[in-house]
Amino acid sequence: MDPEYFKSHEMCWGTLGTVRPFSNFHPDRDATEIQAALEMKDAGTLVRILTNRNNDQRQVIAETFQKMTQKDLAAGVKKALSGELETLLLALLMPPLQYEAHRLQQAMVGLGTDEETLLEILCTRSGKQLQEISAAYQYFYKKDLEKELKAETSGDFAKLVVALLNKESVAGVVQRDIESLSASLNGKKTDAGPWIDILTSRDSDHLNKVLMGLELESGQMVAQAVEKRFTGDFQLGLKVLVQCIENPDVYLAERLMTMETSMVQAIMVSHCEEDLLCIRAAFLKLTGTSLYTALQKQFKGDHLQALLAICRSED
Numbered sequence: 001m002d003p004e005y006f007k008s009h010e011m012c013w014g015t016l017g018t019v020r021p022f023s024n025f026h027p028d029r030d031a032t033e034i035q036a037a038l039e040m041k042d043a044g045t046l047v048r049i050l051t052n053r054n055n056d057q058r059q060v061i062a063e064t065f066q067k068m069t070q071k072d073l074a075a076g077v078k079k080a081l082s083g084e085l086e087t088l089l090l091a092l093l094m095p096p097l098q099y100e101a102h103r104l105q106q107a108m109v110g111l112g113t114d115e116e117t118l119l120e121i122l123c124t125r126s127g128k129q130l131q132e133i134s135a136a137y138q139y140f141y142k143k144d145l146e147k148e149l150k151a152e153t154s155g156d157f158a159k160l161v162v163a164l165l166n167k168e169s170v171a172g173v174v175q176r177d178i179e180s181l182s183a184s185l186n187g188k189k190t191d192a193g194p195w196i197d198i199l200t201s202r203d204s205d206h207l208n209k210v211l212m213g214l215e216l217e218s219g220q221m222v223a224q225a226v227e228k229r230f231t232g233d234f235q236l237g238l239k240v241l242v243q244c245i246e247n248p249d250v251y252l253a254e255r256l257m258t259m260e261t262s263m264v265q266a267i268m269v270s271h272c273e274e275d276l277l278c279i280r281a282a283f284l285k286l287t288g289t290s291l292y293t294a295l296q297k298q299f300k301g302d303h304l305q306a307l308l309a310i311c312r313s314e315d
Contacts, residue, residue, distance in 0.1 A: 017273035018312035021054045031064040038076045043302040050092050051309035085303045091269045097136035108152045115233050122164035123244040156192040157233035163200040170201045178213040190229035199241055207245045253282035259298045272310045290315040
């Protein structure tokens with residue numbers, strides 16, 4: 001890992017996170033405690049330290065550990081732990097850009113493609129963030145992310161994911177955009193082009209006005225129109241994109257509601273220093289139960305303690 005690479009990138013994109021810098025930070029002390037914990041396979045100590053430091057501090061601990069022991073901290077965690085807790089702590093040890101690149105790579109590796117994970121990252125990240133993630137992907141995997149996406153997808157869905165990867169805000173006229181989308185819905189065969197072009201190249205305020213205008217004009221929810229007129233992966237992609245334009249926190253909270261381990265860990269690690277407080281609020285509104293309480297019903301042991309530490313508190 002090249003520390004100079006990461007110095008040129010913003011490591012934290014938001015301020016509504018649950019994990020903050022640890023005020024009484026002593027990396028030498030942490031590295032010494034971690035070294036002993038790895039030897040004893042003391043998961044509790046590893047959880048206590050690694051979930052109570054922000055990512056920048058974890059990187060300093062990893063560097064200090066390397067200098068102190070001549071060993072890689074992630075390799076030590078792999079040797080000492082196993083299962084879901086191992087996966088979670090290894091995720092916390094990755095710098096944010098590397099972790100997002102890792103998630104994209106895992107979504108495309110092997111047989112089949114995890115379209116929902118691709119969409120989650122591409123639809124909830126800004127154009128600037130996606131440029132940084134693309135650079136990290138190239139750095140760690142020596143492959144071009146756009147080419148990889150094209151190879152793993154096809155048809156209109158491929159066009160959509162590539163447009164999302166390269167999204168940028170271009171000025172548009174709300175009424176003209178509404179008319180373009182409405183016309184595509186009224187033809188015999190719905191044209192995917194305007195949906196891709198408009199929904200990936202305007203800012204969220206503009207797009208919310210377009211979607212509201214389209215609903216008034218068509219007399220139906222945009223999600224319903226998409227479901228009626230499109231099929232397959234492209235339909236899924238548009239539905240996720242529309243939901244993320246309207247309220248990304250609700251979309252991510254709905255993903256958390258599945259309580260699927262890999263999904264819960266991925267979203268909590270990805271958003272814990274950025275906007276997990278907003279996602280927590282959306283989760284509570286959707287379910288009537290706090291995320292903190294929901295985690296306690298689903299998980300147990302040191303793994304649960306790690307997730308609760310990332311979640312931070314009751315709502």
